[in-house]
Amino acid sequence: MGKYKLDYFSKYYFYEEDNFVNQVEDGEYILSQIKISNRFDYKGNSYKYTKFGNLCKSDTMRDVDIELKENDINVIINGEVSHLDLIYKFETRELEDHVRIATRISEKTDDISCLLYINYDQAKEFIKDLEDVRELQKSNMNK
Known part of the structure; x- marks a missing residue:
């Protein structure tokens, strides 16, 4: 070893869109930005929609x-x-x-x-x- x-x-990290705003800090703002461009980088993380329609936060x-x-x-x-x-x-x-x-x-x-x-x-x-x-x-x- x-x-x-x-x-x-x-x-x-994966989220249902319905719960995203309540589970992620600044979720409402992030969601509004994702809806504009499909991807949004914010405070060191990237957010986007997955191919299944969920939201993904990558760190x-x-x-x-x-x-x-x-x-x-x-x-x-x-x-x-x-x-x-x-x-x-x-x-x-x-x-x-x-x-x-x-x-x-x-x-x-x-x-x-x-x-x-x-x-x-x-x-x-x-x-x-x-x-x-x-x-x-x-x-x-x-x-």
């Missing part, structure tokens, strides 16, 4: 430290213990200059979709370590 540097780490960070430890079902992202739900979703895709890993991250109130982008130099070892974490998560489910 090891320490890695993600080029990008993005979390995606993207650059140069994120991630550590995977031996015999641990969790990971450490920028110094915080986090749980990637690798059993539910773990899809990799090779892009032009990164490998993208799609999964979910558990937060106190919700499970959030997320994408991890890592350069090719680290990708093979990182994916192997994530697969080990996933296997440990699976074995904990069967205990």
Whole structure:
């Protein structure tokens, strides 16, 4: 297991339009702007409609430290213990200059979709370590 540097780490929060105004700070203003241009960047986040007609808030960070430890079902992202739900979703895709890993991250109130982008130099070892974490998560489910 090891320490890695993600080029990008993005979390995606999804909302029904009916509830958006009540669930997001400045929701009414953001919604009015999305309706004009279909996408709106505000206070470090991007907002847009999804192909299913819901609203999506994306929160993207650059140069994120991630550590995977031996015999641990969790990971450490920028110094915080986090749980990637690798059993539910773990899809990799090779892009032009990164490998993208799609999964979910558990937060106190919700499970959030997320994408991890890592350069090719680290990708093979990182994916192997994530697969080990996933296997440990699976074995904990069967205990």
